[in-house]
Amino acid sequence: MSTTTTIRGRGERGSGLIERLGLPKELIWGFVGLLLFMIGDGVESGYIAPYLAQHGAGSETNAAVIIAVYGLLVTIGSWLAGALSDVWGPRRVMTIGLALWAVLQVLFLSVALPAENFTLMLVIYGLRGIAYPFFAYGFLVWVLGASRSHRLGSAVGWFYFAFTGGLPTLGSLVASGTEPLIGPYWTFWVALGLVIAGGFVSLIGLRHARGGGRLAAPDVSTGSSMFNSVAVAFKNPRVGLGCLVRVVNTAPQFGLFVFFPTVFAGDLGFGTAGWLQLVFILGAANIFANLFFGVLSDRLGWHRTLRWFGCIGSAVTILLFYFLPQYVGDQYWVSAVCAALFGITLAGFTPISVLMSLMAPGQKGNAIAVLNLGAGAATFVGPLIVAVFLVPLGATGVIIIFAALYVLAGVSVRWLTVPEEAQELGEAGLPLDAVNSDVKSKDT
Known part of the structure; x- marks a missing residue:
């Protein structure tokens, strides 16, 4: 196994502006x-x-x-x-x-x-x-x-x-x-x-x-592919762990939407319109940050970007998003900055898609299926945590739970390693479908 977090291409000749921006021209x-x-x-x-x-x-x-x-x-x-x-x-x-x-x-x-x-x-x-x-x-x-x-x-x-x-x-x-x-x-x-x-x-x-x-290989049927898209999470624990990291990515965001309207619209007096504007700010910041962290991760490393900007960064910003506006009171601009920072750090999870596709190089589609399951599960895991813990622990306790989940995800990133065969075949900057093809031929 290797913990190398990025695969560098050799001699990227003739690359224009589009390629330098990381946008595949074709x-x-x-x-x-x-x-x-x-x-x-x-x-x-x-x-x-x-x-x-x-x-x-x-x-x-x-x-x-x-x-x-x-x-x-x-x-x-x-x-x-x-x-x-x-x-x-x-x-x-x-x-x-x-x-x-x-x-x-x-x-x-x-x-x-x-x-x-x-x-x-x-x-x-x-x-x-x-x-x-x-x-x-x-x-x-x-x-x-x-x-x-x-x-x-x-x-x-x-x-x-x-x-x-x-x-x-x-x-x-x-x-x-x-x-x-x-x-x-x-x-x-x-x-x-x-x-x-x-x-x-x-x-x-x-x-x-x-x-x-x-x-997939010619002998893989539709039924076996669907079965493997679940089994791969158990056969390859790294893929299962990556799914859990993807759940943690947005589960707190969906959880916040349950009780943050009360905090910002009611307690802080910003009203429903003020809260909806914060949601827009969070989303707008996230859009451009997705692109930024995607490009940055190819240079800084996928694991480093995911761990420090995504996991640890989100742990810090979700705490800021809850505590700082209440400390400063009716300063709306502070809430807006905190919402933007949280949206930005959520985009630090962008490399999880890359790592999932590389951790099971012969089953890329199946690995992405597991990743998508994690994305879907986040929509109810976050609200479920709120439903279970809001009454006994209060909003502060729920926020601390969410921050702790981000920290645990950051710790777990060290086990999201890329197989050596995928790393070695990608050294020349091959497209991943070529990497997958070579890995499959080695397997056979």
Whole structure:
């Protein structure tokens, strides 16, 4: 085993500005299309819950049920995107995701909403939750397979720049402009147009790019790939540990959304609008920090970036985010700075995607499937911690638990080692799909 945290390329000849920024030139239209797709997917994020409650769901509780089912399907879709990309290829998985999103959105808008039928809304909107992970995380597998080994951190940084730039940031911004002009219902149709446009930009722009085909060995079936996407976490404990680190990445963020509105909107007197602005600041800072830490990690090292900026940095900033605003009182700018710092350090976890893809070099798609499971699990682990500990320990106790989880994640990074064969084959800056191919041939 090796604890080397980055793979350097030798003689990177003829690299232009795009390559120096860490953006894989042959995948550039994929990133543009992903941004457009995620803007479309994020259009509804700011108003979908109240809209459903007023147009067929019957109550806020029923609307929450619909969104919870949607979230569950997002988690399942995130896992399947990685597992199926191995045997079907990222291009096919992305195409299925685009088709599912478009068809189910049309059914949702032309059948379920006009009928104001709760059951139809639950089924159709819930199923649509599979669609965007197929498209987005299928492309992530493609990025990790086609990018040069010593530029993986930068490439992943660009992926999350496009992903989070669209959902929810620019998506919500689009909705804020169209909703007053054409209303919320027709804004849903605008979202459909953006998603279709983004899907076609990606798939047409990537038609000649390598890495879009089958990744697994010829004898690997769909069923065995799905089984291996779970088994790999147990057969390769490093992959399982990486999944837990990914859970820790955003579980506290989702947990904060449960009780921080009370702290900032109520206790500190900033109101709901003030709290929502803090959420926007956190997200906006995170978007650009994803890109920054992706590029930085290729130079500083993936492990160092993850440990010190992601894990330890988030432990410090989450404590600042809670304690400092209460100490200074009604100084809103202090809260804004703390929100931005927390968003920035959350982006320090960007290298976990790189490490997961390298720790199981012959099962890249399966490793990313496990990573996506961790991302989905974070959405309920964080609120669960709040539900269990908020009453007995109070908000201060919950924040300390979250900070301690970040510290434990930082300690565990030392065991996220890259196999020597993947490191050695990547020394020349090979794309990861070539590294995977060589590792598989050695295994056989």
